Amino acid sequence: MDDSTAPELVSLSLTVNGRPCTVRVDPAATLVEILRDDLGLTGTKIGCDRGACSGCTVWLDGEVVASCMTFALDAGGRSVTTIEGLARDGQLHPVQQAFVEHDAMQCGFCTPGMVMSCAHLVESNPDCTLDDVRGAIGGHLCRCGAYPNIFKATLAAATTVRQRKTRGPA
Amino acid sequence: MSTLQWTDARSVEEAVALLSASGTIAKAGGLDLLDLMKEGIVAPARIVNLQRIDALRGVRFDETSGLRLGALTTLAEIASDASIRRNYSALAASAAHAATPQVRNAATIGGNLLQRPRCWYFRNELFHAARQETGREQSQYGAIFDNAMSAMVHASTPATALLAYGASVHIAGKQGKTRTIALGDFLLPPDFDRDRDTTLGSDEVLTHVSVPPVAANTNAAYHKQTERESYDWPICDVAVVLTMKERKVEGAKIVAGAVAPVPRRMSASEKLLLGREIDEQLAADAARLAVGDATPTEKNSYKVPVLEVVIRRTIMAALR
């Protein structure tokens, strides 16, 4: 910014996808703005900017939150995981893989947020039922109507996670 | 262009002191604050962040003193806490059905009680400029009781359950003064002309909510009736808390939310149940009595039979 009356920025340090970051932010900024505009992580989308569509879902200290309704400064000192941080070492998360197999998307704009919620569900409750899936994504809007395949993909991913857990470390 | 100032309060005393400056708003989860800011309804000069104040956290329960919820307790914590689910099931249910999983993870009980109404005139800055709730008759949501001046309703659904459990809020003010006020006296009918819909002073902080211990034979149920199940504001929500002696009702609290400016105790219905054994007929009679003095508008008249049904069903559900 090049004007003298620019907002007074404050320093924000947080961990994003495992990496420590420090940015200077307008105190009124939301977490999604920081992620998208300051850190270039445009995978997280803004659908409504009011916390009603869940398109902006990220993990904050491992819990799902609406990043459009989270002050950036409230994430200070905490750990954020975005869609870009879900795959590990080039390996898709079971939910991501299942979404591909089951065509759990159409336009794809709601998909990053949806994947974050579904991945959180299968990791915290690999025994989840269809009702659990509906509940976990109850705040998500998918206007294209991919819900039936999202249900199938998430339950399939849960099976994968369950099997991995029973198999245990190699 | 002035920037929003952000201060992390380290203690309740510090927060109270900071709040005395004009244009200062306290923030817990920030859900309602952000929404109001984005809609252009509030534009604070400074935010006092309460999130670092440990004294505002924590859920404590014991059989003798009851439940103590720190103001920063999230709705998710309330919905999942074992002692709340066991002893205050209607409260747990109300929290579990509020908003979305994402919002529940961040929204606090303090913020939830202090939120402004969701009325779509209120949430639009155009109508604030005009300082009126234009065309309240046009809303098919809103109050069917006490709606002569305004049809706005309080937006908190946990408040419905908390009222049924006889909850109180605890407030800290200047010079370390604290006061306790029954929830029913704390909530005010939502109003465009005030900057809050509670009796919380501008330099006070809600520190915790207390709920009295429940009697041994307490049966409770909660139902939030929506148009859409996934995530929706209620047509009405009802909390029923009964204490039973053998099979007869010894004490009854029936509270309906989203149908009056503040959650409404259905006292006549409660009295009807006392000393009696509940069956479908009695529940129906109590429900009919509850809506008898409703004064719906043309557009929200459907709420009357719906509320009646929900009260009847929730009374029956409390028995199970």
Added chain:
Amino acid sequence: MSASDPREERTILAGIVGDSLRSVTRPIPAGEPPELPPNAELRVIGKRVNRVDAVPKVTGEARYTYDVQLPGMLYGRIVSSTVPHARIKSIDTTAAEAYPGVRAVHVLDRILSIAQLRDPSVEADERYPLVRYHGQPIAAVAAVSMRAAKAAAKLVRIEYERLPHVTSLEAAMQEDAPVVFPGPTEQAATAGGGGAAPNLPQEGNLRGPARGGLGGGPRGDVQQGFAQAEHILTREYSTQVQTHTPMETHGLVADWRDEELTLYASTQFVLSVRDEAADVFGLPKEKIRVFSEFTGGGFGAKFGIGNYGALAIHLSRKARAPVRLMLDRREEHVSVGNRPSTIQRLKLGAKRDGTLTALQVESFGTGGVALGAGVGFCHSTMYPIPNVLTEHYDVFTDAGPSAAFRAPGQVQGIFALEQALDELAHTLGMDPLALRDKVDTNDADDARARKVERRIGAEHAGWAQRRPPAADPGPIKRGLGMAQSQWAYIVHGTTSCEVRIRGDGSVAVMTGAQDIGTGTRTIMAQTVAEELGLRTEDVDARIGDSRYPAGPAAGGSRVTSSITPAARNASYAAARDLAARIAPHLGTKPEEIVFQDGRVFARGEPDRGLSFADAVRKANFDEIVHRADRREDYEGYRAKLGDLHISKQALGGVQFAQIAVDTETGVVKVERVVAVHDCGRPINPKLIESQIYGGVIQGVSYALYEERHLDPETGVQLNANIDQYKIVGSRETPDIEVHVIEQLGRQSSTDARGVAEPANVATAAAIANAFYNATGKRIRTLPMTPANVLAALRADDRNDDEEPA
């Protein structure tokens, strides 16, 4: 292909695979590839292939217009009207221009995408375009940050001279209603539909009657038809305004440079963005390049540049920097499109045996300040009714402009027509399916498809176990209903695909289309892969660049029907070219070369062949390029409106809905839908199912929850958000069972047709018919909110049907 291209008559099998195939003779243009057999004999087409661009979508790598970030990019913010009807007296932008970080401000001098006065001189003296709805875009600001743009936008001072306004359909129809447009108006359709017939009379806010449509206008004599009827029912239906609500709002990134204007658009039709920009800014088309890799939903509303796009381009030109202007959710609901409302007065005459003798519909609908509120064309095209008269009136209101929305008009029209048929069936003591068997008899592909679809659907939906109306004694009443769909089979005339085989064995195919979620890249890659014996993932499918060969609009369910024949023909030519080059190396003739399972070999000698890549390398060339245009359908079209080619054949579809009505709370739950559809030759059943899920879910949402609410006093949309504008979520999603039939119409080299819109057409009607089966009461008003349901349950449903002796 023109009419004068040499043709040969070929006799091929056509019809519904697994039901009835018959020989037909078609005039096939010379050089056309051989006809494809039924899908069971193919290797890639017809298979459940994973979407080729699924990975970027699930990893967040997919870049939408909202994600585009260019060096030095500015953020645009619109200033919109705060009154519903006014003359603008002055606009003062000085404070906004002076705001720190602001680089440009622009005030619109014309409004796109709304009705235009037939005689522009009527408002020629106006300094600014008239304001006709609350939220109409007036100007925009570009600044270095979104925060600065928003703050500066608030500083634009507008002085209004208010005029009387009207927001409700009924009020706007009154003689003394405030008038929205002071003279007759016109509005052309977009590539997605919408728009209105030209040169119709207009009085006050009423424009019409429009009597035409795909069926060609009135036929027979309805008075005589009713005279012949033994039963006449007259009913009124009403439907609400629905907003598109795509997850990605409308938006554009404009980068104006001296050499070229580059646009990144969230669009359904890349070339419409280019063409409207060329038109509005007086630029040659070659100087405009449009990119659209991924579009976050459109549903009919994203064509052209719109006012937001014009503003972005103006700002970029003024600021000499790229500008990204995305609408916020409120602006999205209000200013860029909606499905208009309707009031439909329908009169249906029939014989006692179900034969339909006459159908008359008088309808009204408001698309706000736009034209195009129709009720579709099903009345004259779906059933062979000898006497039909439809008269539709657009009614202007001071509200946001409508835009084509997934089967524009037809969803509204079928809601009424298919319910009327259901009522007729019950009155005559006929099973609704039996009535359809009796009357759905046109010699047309859609009628033939629906016959099979009724049978399949009835079996899977348990129609034989259907109970009489209001069978459940308790407050929760369940019911089963069905309704039929019809949509046009559309081909985009100017569609071209280019296939490139590179010397290293890689294969690419490209067309200047876009993807709003249907899977454009995938179906194109599958088609090429089939022809070259490869796997889908071996083909690099490219879209989203206006410099690629012209691609079709993603509207009218035409992408797959337009692209796949062009892609096939280009691949076929490339394969023949490659075969000629490889044949000598394999010691055979080009006609004997086979491409299969990733290999190239002489027919009958698979073990003596090479891998595709080795064969290409052996042929030793840099690159082979073959481009093919989408040829006309072999039997031509019913109508051609520019690039919109409408087939004589149509798409069908039959849906069965099982619902539960809580008669005490008025809450309706759609528990299960069986959707049976046709789409010509299904290219990818997985993607087709997704489209059908989407259409059904939008249909459920339209039937039960969605409604735009306007405040009459201010014209403000009260629920311009995602929590109070209610859309089906996870808990409202029914169990959906999909069946797709393979119908080979033999009109093109792939015979693929469309499915996205037919899947949306019948759902609300099926739910309404299920409502009757559940409760014994009709609900003729949408949406089926608790308030409307309780009113319907209470209504005295006695109708004075006529039964002329």
